[in-house]
Amino acid sequence: MNSENVVKQLRALWRTDRIIAEIRLRHMLVGLGLRAFAALIAGFGLLMLELSAYFALVQIWSAISAAAILGIVNFVIAAVLFVVAGRPPSGREIELATEIHGSAVEALQTEARALQSQFTGIVHHPLNSVLPLVLVPLITIIVKSLRKSRAGAAPTAGAAAEQS
DSSP, rough: OOOHHHHHHHHHHHHHHHHHHHHHHHHHHHHHHHHHHHHHHHHHHHHHHHHHHHHHHHSSSHHHHHHHHHHHHHHHHHHHHHHHHOOOSHHHHHOOOOOHHHHHHHHHOOOOHHHHHHHHHHHHHHHHHHHHHHHHHHHHHHHHHHHHHHHHHHHHHHHHHHOO
16 A cells, blocks of 8 residues: 555545535536526516516406416416526536546545555464564674674684784
């Protein structure tokens, strides 16, 4: 497991989550703004249309039935506006961000599996993980002691040859 890869994947995951959240927030704000503007325009427009329709319907039916018909028409128009404003966001940005998010999650899962296999190996075979850590310094100590003993043996052999 490489901690650098984990950090890189976590950064990618965080950035893509932030991008996805910004895209969705932008879409929600635009939708909310459009809904508010549509409601304002619809309010003024419907007021005028209702007034004219009311005067026209009063001549045909009673005032109560004319008002009820106009109320039903208002609810239908409002429902259509809410359906149009509530459409899910579409676009390549959200698809790309979702794809990068998925690949970052997959990479993190791969790194987690590698860490789990290493941890399982350490638990099941503790000497396999400790042996390289102990073996390398032990070999260097042995090599140094052999060099010192050879270096110490060479001058003593030379002094013994001079005395004879």
